[in-house]
Amino acid sequence: MQIQIDESRCISAGSCVMAGPDVYDQRDEDGVVVVLDHDPQGVESRRQAREGAAVCPARVITIINDES
Structure with missing residues (x-):
């Protein structure tokens, strides 16, 4: 599993x-x-990585190679 973030689209919701x-975490x-x-x-x-990506309102989190 690899996690990628598009910081330029993050709206800082904290979800x-x-x-x-x-x-x-947040800066x-x-x-x-x-x-x-x-x-x-x-x-x-x-599980937390997948859940965090799923609840992101701006959809800035991408999970790659999730083989679990």
């Missing part, structure tokens, strides 16, 4: 962080999403 606090200065783990390995981290 991804609420759904996936082990995988996502202090503008609230734009930051990926803490671009290749999560654990079952729970992978």
Whole structure:
């Protein structure tokens, strides 16, 4: 699994962080999403990564090679 973010489209809603606090965070200065783990390995981290992408209102999170 690989996580990619389009920072230029992020609206700083924080939905991804609420759904996936082990995988996502936000920059202090503008609230734009930051990926803490671009290749999560654990079952729970992978679940959080997928959930965070699913709830993003701007659809800026892309999950690649999700083989779980």
